[in-house]
Amino acid sequence: MAYDIKDINLADKGRQRILWADKDMPVLAQIRKRFEEEKPFQGLKMSCCLHVTAETANLMRTLTAGGADVLLCASNPLSTQDDIAASLCRDFGVEVHAIRGEDNETYYKHLASAIAHNPNVTMDDGADLVSEILKKHPELYDRVLCSMEETTTGVIRLRAMEKDGVLKFPVIAVNDVQTKFMFDNRYGTGQSTLDGIIRATDVLLAGKTFVVAGYGWCGKGLASRARGMGANVVVTEVDNIKALEAVMDGFRVMPMLEAAKIADVICTVTGDIHVIREEHFNVMKNGCVVSNSGHFDVEIDLVALNKIASKIEENVKPNVNAYYLSDGRVVYVLAEGRLVNLACAEGHPASVMDMSFATQALASEYAVKNKGKLDKKVYVLPHEVEQQIAATKLESMNVSIDTLTEEQVSYLNSWETGT
Incomplete structure (x- = not known):
């Protein structure tokens, strides 16, 4: 595996931290279990430009469980956790190109590695990966089925691309999903x-x-x-x-x-x-x-x-x-x-990223299932997928809610009954 990380010998500590985060990510774990059985990404290559943290590592595990050939690079030179990068390479079969504190030249070299992976699906945290593809790699326009965007900043950039007519494949604005941005x-x-x-x-x-x-x-x-x-x-x-x-x-x-x-x-x-x-x-x-x-x-x-x-x-x-x-x-x-x-810290708590990365995983599955049906636009994930994620999270927290009666459903879908 042609990874580029600080030190593979940091993997033991990284594995420990990945599994520690995993215990607070029950929704993603449930999705990973299903992906292992159904293999929705079998035969697909995925390039992900995200923060290389313990929580991200569990998303990478979920994508590989679904059959994807995954490469991960950093979306920020100071956000990489080097021990996590080492464990992903050694223990979980994910090719990582990320080193904490990497200079600008190395950052773009790692982006180039993600592009050279010839992805069918991309994930972005700021739209740098998509931007590089659109500016320099027209050979990938028809190959990329869809991209996922994690941040407000990235979605702003992508909507500008759509407005200017330069977006060459569909994008799902994961950031705009309530189970992501509200949490x-x-x-x-x-x-x-x-x-x-x-x-x-x-x-x-x-x-x-x-x-x-x-x-x-x-x-x-x-x-x-x-x-x-x-x-x-x-x-x-x-x-x-x-x-x-x-x-x-x-x-x-x-x-x-x-x-x-x-x-x-x-x-x-x-x-x-x-x-x-x-x-x-x-x-x-x-x-x-x-x-x-x-x-x-x-x-x-x-x-x-x-x-x-x-x-x-x-x-x-x-x-x-x-x-x-x-x-x-x-x-x-x-x-x-x-x-x-x-x-200066370790990013979001794992229980929060459980929601965001469950959304990422299901958005990727949705994009693959709808191959060829999505225009070259920025999309938001369907509401029923959000409801599924929220329901699973509530279940993991032992929280129950009410359900509408047939009478209530009928009332909400009619106009005849007034005051």
Whole structure:
């Protein structure tokens, strides 16, 4: 197997962590058991550009159980867990091309390996793999049956591709499925982002002013958890409706230029570029901690910060860089502006990723079953598949719910009965 990882000898620790995560992923385990029997991906090649974590490893196990020939590369240079990569190669037959801290050249070399795998199905976390195929590999346009996209950022890019007429195969926006975004983005990002910030800085959040840039599902989760730890939470937004929702949820809302003046900690979760810029750095308090939990490392304008810094001290703590400004203030940037929850912690809890990756697995099966029936568009998974995932998760939690009576079903499907 032509893998490219840090050290195969890390596999023992990685296997232990993969199996530990697996115990909190009962929905995916149930799907894996069925896939072992039915082999829905027999004879297919799959290339996956995802965060190489213990939870992702259990998704890879599920795909291979379904008969797929799977190659995994990293979707972020700082999110790879090297022991997990080693165990996937040694213990589970998955070819991995990912090394934590890989430079930009290596990152794109690993993407090239995923493309050279000649996939029939791709999985993306940010749409880098699809983008590379569309820009440079027309020979794969007819070969790829479908692609799955895991992130808000990636879906935004893919919808832009569809609008511009450059999308050459169907894509399922896994991120837009409720069993993904309502749980992964809100509960997963909310908890794991705080975990990363606290691990990196050892900051006490109680009493601090914590600024959340963006009030989408990730921002809602992060703001809620920060408030739960006693922080004074401020939200910044560019969308009137989301800003209004934040106000009605009890948060202060103001422009970033005002929020930066009072912030002790800032975290961006927008998916957009240069949310924190030079004018914001110029007014920050001494010692302000700046981080990002959006997908790419573009939300914090580090080029501008480098320009105005009189001195930069790297790794004052692991994953913490200090930028000293000419007036004596210091700004601390976590994880080089990359995903703080994965670079400084271990990403989402396994029980959350159980939902997301169950959705990924079933979306892949849906795409393969509907080969040739899907247009070159961005799709959302059918509602009945979401209901199936949610029902299985509730069952694993020993939670029961009511069912509609025949009378209630009839009432909901009729119009004759009024007040």
